[in-house]
Structures are given as C-alpha cells and as structure tokens.
Amino acid sequence: MTDDRETVTASESLRRSEAAEQRSEAAVSKIVDTALSAVAAIQRVRTLHRPVEHRGRAICVECSSWADGSTDNPPTEHPCATIQALGNQEET
Numbered sequence: 001m002t003d004d005r006e007t008v009t010a011s012e013s014l015r016r017s018e019a020a021e022q023r024s025e026a027a028v029s030k031i032v033d034t035a036l037s038a039v040a041a042i043q044r045v046r047t048l049h050r051p052v053e054h055r056g057r058a059i060c061v062e063c064s065s066w067a068d069g070s071t072d073n074p075p076t077e078h079p080c081a082t083i084q085a086l087g088n089q090e091e092t
C-alpha cells in the first residue's frame with residue numbers, strides 16, 4: 001500500500017512539474033513575442049525618422065516632412081529628438 005501511494009505521489013509530482021514547465025515555456029514565449037514586437041516597432045520608428053541628404057547635411061525625413069528634395073517643415077538635423085530618444089543606435 002505504501003508503495004502504491006508513493007507511486008501515485010511521484011506520478012502526481014511529475015505531472016505538476018510538467019505542467020509548471022509548460023507554464024514557464026508559455027511565459028518565456030510571451031516575453032519573446034513582446035520583445036520581438038517592441039524591436040519591430042522601434043525599427044519602424046527608425047525607418048520613419050531616417051536621414052536624408054538635404055543641401056549638404058543630414059536631416060530627418062519625418063521631422064522635416066521631406067519629400068522630393070524639399071521640406072514642408074524647417075529642416076531638422078538628423079539624428080532628430082526621436083532618434084536620440086531611442087538611443088541613436090544605427091541598426092539594420
């Protein structure tokens with residue numbers, strides 16, 4: 001009887017351990033998804049605030065509202081405040 005009870009306990013312990021492992025893997029997966037989503041969002045912002053050569057200097061496309069060689073806003077030097085806020089790290 002004691003052996004049976006110990007077997008059940010060991011089995012239950014294994015089941016709980018496996019369930020905990022699955023929860024842990026799901027949590028890690030969720031963190032990875034969140035991190036990848038954040039990296040993608042940062043990359044979209046970097047693309048939006050990319051530099052362009054304008055009259056001999058680098059300006060921000062988005063902040064300067066640059067298009068076809070002219071700006072709708074006063075030319076904003078690149079890296080702009082947005083890129084500086086992201087840490088000004090060039091990534092590809």
Ligand SMILES: [Zn+2]
Pocket residue numbers: 049060061062063064080081082083
């Ligand atoms: Zn900008």
